[in-house]
Amino acid sequence: MIEAAMIWNEPNNKSHWDPEVDPEWRMFADTVIRAGTAIHAANPAVTRVLGGMSPIDPHWVNHMRSLGALDAVDVVAVHGFPLDWNLWSIHDWPAKIAEIEAVVPDKPVWVTEVGVGSFGAEEVQVFGVQKTAELLVGRVPNIYWYSLFDLPQAWGATTRHREAEGSSYYRHFYMGLIREDGSTKPALENYAKVAGEMGLMQWFHYEDPRLDDAVRWMKRLGTKKLRTGLSWADSFRPNALDWFDRQMEALQDFEVTVTFCFTPEHLGIQPHHTSAAREPQQFADFCASMIERYAPASAASPTLALA
Template sequence: MIWNEPNNKSHWDPEIDPDWSMFGTTVIEAAKAIHAVNPAVKRVLGGISPIDPFFIEKLKGFGVLDHLDVIAVHGFPLDWNLWPINDWPQKIAEIEAVAPNHEIWATEVGVGSFGAEEVQVFGVDRTAELLVGRVPRIFWYSLYDLPQAWGATTRHKEAEGSSYYRHFYMGLIREDGTPKLALDHFQAHTPAMGIMQWFHFEDPRLDDAVAWLKRLGVTHLRTGLSWADSYRPGWEAWFDRQMEALEEFETTVTFCFTPESEGIQPHHTSPPKDPMYFADFCARMIERYAPAQQRKAVA
């Protein structure tokens, strides 16, 4: 997966790139670099949030879709989106209409337990009813609650009130490691539903997460390798450990987050000064973890 939520200012800065032309160039170069290393790897557009067919039309105008196999969407209708959960099929159809030659994946679907765990139980079951069999890939966000001390990757912060705090209640397992009511309901929908779980740099939850994924019958997983993290000391050891631990899953790997030194502005949401540096990172990760003789991963 090339980037994450590019039409959300928490992940791509629209003040620097108001027409997304820089993003278009960045995706095209990354997609070409991935294809050159392993043509069998499916190239996925970073999941869009909100689900916006006009954004896909804009990227199509830049020629971006010619270099992609999959268009990904993210939806959280009971927490952040301004549409009801029963509109999921309609939202998929809107993107199918503007990208008819591409698979459409739901790479983040979720309902938090912020208000009540029973709401999340309903959300798991209803999302499965609406999307299983409708799209080839569904990834529930997420396995774990985000620890309160870590902070959410968003530009909104506490100014958005409960919208910000909902980020910490999206998991099926609480921060202390205990399961929520929705966990058993999720297990009833595996392996048709997968899991999306970000692992932070040297994340202590990795081994426990793998154990839970196996127990739940999960076969496909989405996670990320941060371009910014590749500038940290010890990054190779951590990336190797993460990918080795996830070896048995069919893994969609998200490449995103600009290192401060490589951005037009020193922020992870900034377009890179030179998109070829990001393309090189993507190519190196494919060569390292999904070389041409191995075909399990998708980028």
């Protein structure tokens, strides 16, 4: 079931990794090395993915290589939102992929988040699905469209700098193919045409009430691959393992890339989910325990190992 494990999410973006705590990403590189080693020891068949970078930056990748982090992963991942946040054209996708391939010719490049919101006009999202598929299907091994569902307005987007974003902050709430009220957007029909070749990226919050609906929609659409997350911070909530078990059991019919991220406040250098951990081995141990639980190396087939 678990095809791959991603180590963190957008680590070169201050929304997900605090640059004041770790300005040179040395702690992050150490975290990647420890986690990659632990995941491989738990199950060497699980592909290890360097947390999808945003922005797409070959210089940052070279820095990660200089710190030894690339030796602990099998795949380098990128995220891109050229019609919403990035200052480049959607037509530049092949060039952006080539920039990273040039500095990591020894590893495949995956697009683990790509999306176009409907904030300005839903017709723009229709175009975005069509053009993204045209440019990326067949160009990279794995693509994950962000996302299936709009983010509910009451939940708030996970970002450190909403005040600086201005109106672009609100785009976070319009990235889905299905509205908060459950109605579908026009772009869903276009996604359905490529669902077998373009996976979905969907975060599920702790005890997310949308989980079962997501599974029904993905099966109806013909989606084969899903990227989601298991939060280290959430693992300290009451009944966390019960929720993780329910989530992973519900997703067992898909090829899942699971993202491990979010520092528990009490374990961070700063009390925030973006902070480097005081003891990065604890994060590595969490990653290993999740792989042992949901993708055990001893399993004859990729099924759950629920306690």
